Amino acid sequence: MQRITPFLWFEANAEEAVDFYVSIFKKAKKGVVTRYGEAGPGPMGSVMTVEFQLEGQDFVVLNGNPAFKFNESISLVVNCRTQKEVDYYWGKLSRGGQKVACGWLKDRFGVSWQITPTILMDLLKSKDPQKRDRVMKAMMTMVKIDIAKIKKAANGK
Secondary structure (H helix, E strand, O other), X not given: OOOOOOXXXXXXXXXXXXXHHHHHOXXXXXXXXXXXXXXXXXXXXXXXXXXXXXXXXXXXXXXXXXXXXXXXXXXXXXXXXXXXXHHHHHHHHHOOOEEOOOOEEEOOOXXXXXXXXXXXXXXXXXXXXXXXXXXXXXXXXXXXXOHHHHHHHHOOO
């Protein structure tokens, strides 16, 4: 059992969200679904929680109520090695959602994601401050991250 498991509060569409996420990630599985009983607080028999796993990371979602909403202060990062991966996850997760900036998007359920090429993080850790600045400036002009443009900026072109 994972010591820390992200627990996400949805208003009423937690299982739909899990089915969406599991359909996108190749190493994903839906787990136990629990349902509300007579004690509530949700309607008896309706989905209370759903356990699932994405790429080895366990999650639990809850159908709560409209009291709490997702916001950008918490996001899920998808580390990508290639532009093909960036394009795939960007396209799938942003469908029906909102494309924000700098590799960030909100999916159709309001969950924030960062679709991040690993090379971007490597370049932002460079010992060369000018290279870091060029990469950061290039990234700040992007919505979806373009690896070729990031590399070009890193090289001063």
